[in-house]
Structure formats: structure tokens, C-alpha cells
Amino acid sequence: MTQATSPSEAERTPVIEARGICKYFGAVTALEDVYLKLYRGEVLGVVGDNGAGKSTLMKILAGLYPPSAGQLYVDGQAAHFASPKEARDRGIEMVYQDLALAGNLRIDENIFLGRERVRRFGPFKLVDNAESMRLAKEHLEKLKIEVKSVRQRVEELSGGQRQAVAIARATAFDAKVVIMDEPTAALAIKEVRKVLDLIKDLRNHGIGVILISHRLDDIFYVCDRVMALFHGRNFAEAPLAETSRNEVIGWIMGNKSPVAQAAKIFDLN
Amino acid sequence: MATTTSDAQLSTRERSLRVRLIPYIDRFGILFLVLLMVLIGAITQPGIFLTWRNLSNLPGQNAANAVLAIGMFVVILTAGIDLSVGSVLALAMMTTAVLARDGFPPALLVPLPILIGMGVGLVNGFGLTKMRLPHPFIVTLGTLNIARGLANLVSGGVPVSGLPEVVRFWGAGNIALGNVQLPVSLIIVAVLYVGFLVFLQYTRTGRHIYAIGGNPQAARVSGINVDRTLMLVYILCGAMAGLAGLLVAGRTNSGFPNAGIGAELDAISAVIIGGASFFGGRGSVLGVLAGVLVIGLMRNILNLNNVQVFWQQVLIGVVIIFAVFLDVLRRRAGSASE
Numbered sequence: 001m002t003q004a005t006s007p008s009e010a011e012r013t014p015v016i017e018a019r020g021i022c023k024y025f026g027a028v029t030a031l032e033d034v035y036l037k038l039y040r041g042e043v044l045g046v047v048g049d050n051g052a053g054k055s056t057l058m059k060i061l062a063g064l065y066p067p068s069a070g071q072l073y074v075d076g077q078a079a080h081f082a083s084p085k086e087a088r089d090r091g092i093e094m095v096y097q098d099l100a101l102a103g104n105l106r107i108d109e110n111i112f113l114g115r116e117r118v119r120r121f122g123p124f125k126l127v128d129n130a131e132s133m134r135l136a137k138e139h140l141e142k143l144k145i146e147v148k149s150v151r152q153r154v155e156e157l158s159g160g161q162r163q164a165v166a167i168a169r170a171t172a173f174d175a176k177v178v179i180m181d182e183p184t185a186a187l188a189i190k191e192v193r194k195v196l197d198l199i200k201d202l203r204n205h206g207i208g209v210i211l212i213s214h215r216l217d218d219i220f221y222v223c224d225r226v227m228a229l230f231h232g233r234n235f236a237e238a239p240l241a242e243t244s245r246n247e248v249i250g251w252i253m254g255n256k257s258p259v260a261q262a263a264k265i266f267d268l269n
Numbered sequence: 270m271a272t273t274t275s276d277a278q279l280s281t282r283e284r285s286l287r288v289r290l291i292p293y294i295d296r297f298g299i300l301f302l303v304l305l306m307v308l309i310g311a312i313t314q315p316g317i318f319l320t321w322r323n324l325s326n327l328p329g330q331n332a333a334n335a336v337l338a339i340g341m342f343v344v345i346l347t348a349g350i351d352l353s354v355g356s357v358l359a360l361a362m363m364t365t366a367v368l369a370r371d372g373f374p375p376a377l378l379v380p381l382p383i384l385i386g387m388g389v390g391l392v393n394g395f396g397l398t399k400m401r402l403p404h405p406f407i408v409t410l411g412t413l414n415i416a417r418g419l420a421n422l423v424s425g426g427v428p429v430s431g432l433p434e435v436v437r438f439w440g441a442g443n444i445a446l447g448n449v450q451l452p453v454s455l456i457i458v459a460v461l462y463v464g465f466l467v468f469l470q471y472t473r474t475g476r477h478i479y480a481i482g483g484n485p486q487a488a489r490v491s492g493i494n495v496d497r498t499l500m501l502v503y504i505l506c507g508a509m510a511g512l513a514g515l516l517v518a519g520r521t522n523s524g525f526p527n528a529g530i531g532a533e534l535d536a537i538s539a540v541i542i543g544g545a546s547f548f549g550g551r552g553s554v555l556g557v558l559a560g561v562l563v564i565g566l567m568r569n570i571l572n573l574n575n576v577q578v579f580w581q582q583v584l585i586g587v588v589i590i591f592a593v594f595l596d597v598l599r600r601r602a603g604s605a606s607e
Contacts, residue, residue, distance in 0.1 A: 064490070085492030100490050102483030104550035105476075113480055114491030116473045126471040 013076040015040050015208045016061060016092060016177050021070035023056055023232075030056040031232045034070070038177060038208040043199060045223035045240075046212045047252050053232040054212045055097075058179050061210070062094035063087030074176075085114070091176035095166045095183055103155030107147060108136030110154050111169045139172050140164075143198060160191025167198055171207065178202060179210045184218055196222045216245055230254045298595070299544050299559040306566040314573045323569070325452070329441070329520055331565035332454035333358070333513040333529075335558070337536035338543075339465050340509025342557045343502050345540050346469070346482045348549025349397070349405040351503065353389060354510035355532035356416035359525075361385045361514030363420045365436060366429040366524025375433040379515065386511020387504050389416055394500035405503075413533070421526045430523035440519020454516055461509075466554040478502060482549025538585060539564055542592040563588065 014037040023031040031053045038044050048054050059065045061072065063081030072079045074090050081087040084094070101110045109116075109132065117132045118125040136150045145164040147157065154162060163183055170178045180199070184192045192215075199222050202209055213219055219226055220240065227237035228251035236251045250256065310318035317323055337354050344351045361382030369378055389412050396408030439457070443450035469475040477498050480488040489495050513532075518524055543560030545552025564585060571581045 083492065084490045088492060094490070096486075096490060098486070100484065100487040102480045102487045102550065104483035105480060109476065109480075110487075113487065114477075114493050116476060118473060125473070126467070127473060127476055 012039055014038055014073070015075060017073040017076075018057070018061065018067075019071050019073070021057065021060060021072075022068045023053075023060060023065065024068045029232055031060075031067075034229065034232070034234055036061075036227065038210055040176070040208050041203050041206045042225065043203050043209045043211055043223045045219040045226040046210060046229065047214075047216075047219065047226060047248060048229035048235070049252050049254075051231075052229040052252075054229055055181055056232075057229070058094065058181055058210065058212060061087070061177075062092060062179055064094075088173070091174060092179070093170035093175040093177065094179040095163075095170050095181065097181040097185065099162055099166045101154045101162060101166055101169075104153060106133075106151050106153060107140075107157075107165055108132045108150040110165055111136045111139065111172050113169070115173065135172075136168075140168055143168055143171065143201065145198070158191065159187050160194060163187060163191070163195050164198065167195070167202075171202060175207055177208045177210065179212075181212045182214065183211070184213065184215060192218070216248060219248070220245060228252060299542070299556050299563070299592075302542075302592070303559050303562050303566065306563060306570065310566060310570040310573070313570065317573055318570065323573070325450075327565055327569060328452045328455035328458065330569070331561055332440075332452075332458050333517050333520075334532070334535050334539060334564065335458045335561045336461065336509050336513040336516060337532055338539040338557050338561050339461055339554070340506035341533070341536040342540045342543075342545060342552060342554070343465070343469070343478060344405070344506045345537070345545050345547065346478050346549055346552060347499060347502055348482050348485075348547075349499070349502070350409065350537070351390075351393060351405065351506045351510075352409040352533050353393060353412040353416055354506065354513070354536060355529035355534075356413045356420065357386050357389045357507055357510035358514040358517060358529035358532055359420040359527070360389070360416040360423075361511040362518040362528050363424050363429070363524045363526055365515065365518050366432060367423050369432050369436065370429050375435045378433065378436050379439065382515040382518070383508050383511040386507040386509065386514065388507070389510070390504035390507020391500070393507065394503035397503065398496035398499050417526075417530075420528075424524065424526055426526055428523055428525035432518060432522050432524075436515065437519045437522055440516040441522070442519070454520070457512075457516070462554055462558055469554060474498065474501070479550055482546075482551070484550075535564065538589050542589060544592075544596055560592075563592075 016038050018034060018036040021031055021034040022029070034053070034057060036057065046054050046057070056065065060067050063084045063086050066082070072081070074092065079090060081090070102113065105113070112132050112135075117128045117135065119128040119131070133150045140147060140150065143164070145168055147161060154165060157165065167178070167180075167183070183195055183199075187195065196218060199209055199211065211218065211223060223240050225237070225239050226243060226248060228235040228248065230251070231254075235254070236256065337358070341351060341354060364385055365378050365382050368381070369375070393405065393408050393412055396402045396411070397405050400408070402408045439453055442453040444453060444456065445451075469478065477488060477493045480491070480493065481495055481498060485495055514529070517528055539560035540552065540557055541547065541560070542563050543552065543556030543558070545556060567584060567588065568581055571584065
């Protein structure tokens with residue numbers, strides 16, 4: 001297991017860092033002593049086979065689960081998240097695999113869900129729909145996301161548009177980190193590129209992105225660095241420029257070198 | 270850039286009248302059903318139906334269902350159900366009547382039924398969110414029986430009649446407005462419905478209720494306290510059931526332990542006829558009002574035409590199925606327009 005970071009990276013403070021994270025569900029060990037660092041303006045790919053612990057690790061970073069052991073740091077300061085709300089308040093946002101949107105609500109209502117714009121009317125605080133729609137429209141334009149109207153209900157949108165709304169939701173409030181769990185898994189091919197370009201856009205805005213994906217095409221198109229989990233542990237990690245598709249496939253399957261990987265597949269030993 | 274398309278980009282299909290009408294039919298379709306009822310009433314009983322004497326009966330007859338239905342609506346918005354409201358109505362009514370008989374201070378008799386309703390609502394919310402009973406059907410089926418049993422226990426199973434003026438006022442009183450006597454129950458319903466409209470459409474909690482109905486997981490990860498909101502929803506519904514108990518007590522000047530048997534089904538019917546979805550997240554306060562009116566007008570018209578009460582039940586069943594079927598057709602047309 002390596003914590004290889006280039007010297008220039010080591011000088012910076014990671015925007016989010018996990019040290020020695022363990023997570024047990026009853027007798028099951030989901031994560032064992034896992035480390036992760038993410039810097040501003042960086043896209044980190046996280047790969048691993050089903051059950052490797054990727055989603056569990058992300059849910060810990062996003063405040064959905066507390067870790068059994070280990071420590072999170074945001075901008076170098078220890079952080080404890082009791083709920084996703086606390087993580088969001090610290091700028092850690094997650095785009096869930098099942099998108100976590102309410103189909104019966106408008107696009108802008110989804111973007112501001114749980115953080116509605118309100119105006120005072122005497123003793124009451126009422127939702128300011130006009131302001132909500134205006135801000136949502138502005139934000140979508142900034143992200144170059146095209147929809148017919150923010151008044152549309154989310155259930156009327158295509159898979160790619162929903163994914164875009166979910167990402168818009170995650171970035172509407174000064175996010176520092178956006179965690180995405182398989183954002184392209186359910187998309188039509190022509191929509192995949194749009195979402196990936198959106199991720200590049202976020203990076204260019206200085207946001208740190210963690211991308212979980214089974215699709216190596218996605219990883220190699222958009223990531224700066226890739227790390228692999230295997231059986232709930234750190235397995236390998238490298239800047240994208242220093243690795244290859246075959247090597248990463250090997251990591252996913254629990255092999256360090258492509259040669260060993262090939263040997264295993266073709267049973268050469 | 271463009272989050273809206275200019276008119277030029279809209280296809281002719283999107284501009285066609287039929288498709289453009291869909292959102293309006295979606296919102297106001299149920300009002301046509303109400304108008305149809307009025308028309309049928311006016312045609313079958315001209316000279317009676319549209320008289321003040323007949324119409325002024327409607328608020329009193331339907332206020333309790335209107336109050337139960339608005340509470341039920343909020344619950345159904347979260348994809349829940351509250352079967353206990355009919356029994357809660359009876360429990361609130363009986364307790365009020367018995368305490369009135371035993372000389373309880375009359376001024377306290379007005380908030381009392383509402384507090385009893387909130388208490389049962391609290392139990393319902395507790396069973397759902399803390400005991401994690403699998404579906405609100407279960408816990409409210411339990412409280413349906415518990416509250417009905419208690420309603421009989423407090424009175425020994427016998428009716429109590431004769432209530433103080435302060436209680437009768439709410440169910441049977443009138444307030445003079447010029448030369449028109451406005452029923453107090455009508456004013457209560459009007460205030461409640463406006464209040465619920467503002468609450469559900471324009472407060473954060475109201476929008477959270479819709480979000481929970483749409484996708485509880487999305488609500489949870491958005492930082493919405495889903496359990497607390499559900500608790501509030503069931504307490505509100507219970508409060509409405511208690512208030513309905515007060516109205517019925519006032520109207521009948523009595524308490525009887527069999528009051529409100531099956532009332533939960535009338536309330537559910539009104540909500541569903543009004544276009545709310547059983548799966549949560551869909552429906553409007555205006556729709557609920559229309560649903561209450563449809564049921565109330567239908568009963569009134571059938572009574573005026575001397576139709577047997579058993580046939581009324583048959584017809585209400587037909588209307589439920591027909592109204593929801595219309596809704597299905599409407600949605601199919603709506604999704605075909607995409």
C-alpha cells in the first residue's frame with residue numbers, strides 16, 4: 001500500500017483527507033485502515049470491484065455513516081459528521097448513485113431542497129419561488145446545463161438531465177468537494193460525455209471531485225489520479241499519467257502488475 | 270446558456286391546444302366534476318337544490334369530512350395513511366361530552382378535543398418513526414381500535430346529550446354578515462383550507478412534506494429531518510380529527526361513541542377523488558376541497574331525489590373508481606406529451 005504523493009502535492013493541505021478509516025457492520029469488515037487525500041481542483045478516481053468498499057468510504061466522507069475508527073480532516077482540521085447535513089455545511093457534497101432527487105418537485109426545488117430560499121412575511125418565513133427559480137437558472141447557466149425551464153418537474157427529465165440537476169444541486173452552495181458515485185452508469189452514451197465535461201468544469205472551478213466508476217473510459221477521460229480499493233483496504237494509487245488501463249484493471253482484480261494479471265487470466269504460472 | 274427555449278423552437282405539437290390544455294386539466298379537471306354535480310342537482314330538483322335553505326345545510330353536513338380530509342391529505346402526501354381519524358373523532362367528542370356533563374370548565378372544552386387528537390397523532394407518529402412499524406397502516410389500525418374502545422369506556426358505551434353553548438357554537442353557530450347568517454363551521458373550513466394551502470405550498474416544512482412523498486431518501490440526504498416532519502404530519506392529522514369531533518359534538522349537541530365509524534374512508538375518498546396520489550407527493554388543497562364537495566353534493570342530490578342510502582354508498586364507490594381512472598387517463602395523456 002502506498003500513499004504516494006508528489007512533493008508539490010505534499011506541500012498543500014488536502015481539502016479532504018481520511019486517515020485510518022475502519023468500518024464494521026456487525027461481523028463484516030467493510031473498510032480496514034483506509035487512507036484518502038483529495039486536493040482542490042483535482043479529480044480522484046476511486047476504483048475497485050463490487051464490495052471493495054468504495055461506496056461505504058464515500059458515505060463516510062459524506063456524513064451518511066460514522067466511521068468505526070479513523071479520522072476525517074477538512075482543510076487540515078479534524079471533522080466529525082453526524083449527518084449528511086453537517087458534511088454539506090462543511091462543503092462536502094455527494095451525488096448519489098440513485099440521484100436522490102424528488103421527481104414530483106421542480107428542478108429549482110430539487111436544487112435547493114433542504115436549503116430553500118425564504119422571505120419574511122411578518123412572523124412567517126415563506127418560500128420565495130421567484131428567487132429560487134432565478135438562482136437555479138443562473139446556476140444552471142454557469143454550469144452550461146441546458147433545460148427547457150427550471151419549472152419542469154424532475155420526473156420529466158432524461159437520465160442525463162437528472163444527473164446534471166443532481167450535480168447542480170451538489171454545487172449550488174460553495175461546495176469544496178463533490179463525491180460522485182457512478183454518475184454515468186445509467187446514462188445514454190451521448191449523455192456520458194456531457195456529464196464528464198461537467199466534472200472537468202467543476203475541477204476548473206477549483207472543486208475537488210471524487211469519482212467512483214466502473215467505466216475505465218470515464219476514469220481515464222477525466223481523472224488526475226486514481227486509487228484502488230481491494231477487500232476494504234487501500235490497494236494501489238497513482239497519478240493517471242503514470243499508470244495504464246491494464247494496470248488499473250489489475251488493481252481492481254487484486255493484482256499489482258499487469259504481467260501478474262495476464263498470468264492469472266491466461267493461467268501461465 | 271439557454272435554460273428556456275424560444276417559442277420558435279417549440280414544435281407545432283407542443284403548441285397544439287390539446288397538449289397545452291393538459292396542465293390546466295391536471296389542475297382544474299376536478300372542478301368540472303363539481304360543476305357537473307351542481308348541474309345535475311339543479312336539473313333533477315329545480316326549485317329545491319339551488320335554494321338557500323338547501324345549500325346552507327351543506328357546510329354543516331360536510332364540515333367534519335372537510336376537516337378530516339385536509340388532515341388525511343397531509344398524511345397521504347407523505348405516502349402514508351391514517352385509519353384512526355374516525356375513532357379519534359369519537360374519542361374527542363365523547364371525552365368532551367362526558368367532561369361537559371361532569372362540570373368541566375366550558376372554556377377548556379374547546380381546545381380539549383384538539384389536544385386529544387394531537388395526542389393520538391403523537392402515538393401514530395411514534396409508532397411509525399420510533400418503533401419503526403413497517404407501514405402507517407399498522408399503527409393507525411391499532412389506534413383506530415384503541416381510540417374507539419376508549420370512546421366507549423369514557424362514557425360506558427352510552428350517548429351523552431346536552432352540551433354548553435361554547436361547544437355548540439363551533440358546530441352549529443352562525444355569524445351574521447350583513448343579512449346573511451354564515452355558519453361558523455364554514456368559516457372554520459375556509460380558514461383551515463387557506464391556512465393549509467399556504468403551509469403546504471409556501472413554507473419550507475410544507476415543501477419538505479411534498480419532498481418526502483416524492484422521495485424520502487432524497488429528503489433525508491438533503492438534511493431534512495424526515496422523522497420529525499412525519500411526526501408533525503400525524504399530529505396535524507390527529508388535531509384535525511379532534512377538531513372534527515368538536516364540530517360534530519357541537520352540531521349534534523351530544524356525544525355518541527359510534528360517531529365517525531367509517532369516517533376515515535370518507536376522508537380518504539375525498540382526498541383521492543380530489544386527485545392526490547396514494548403514492549405520495551401529489552395533490553392539492555383545492556383538489557381536496559373539490560373531493561369533499563363532490564361527495565357532499567352527491568349525497569345531497571341523492572337525498573333530494575329520495576335515493577336509498579345504500580345506493581348512495583354504491584355510487585360513492587363508483588365515483589372513487591371513476592375519478593381515479595380519469596386521473597390515470599390524464600397522466601397517460603400527460604406523459605404522452607413529453
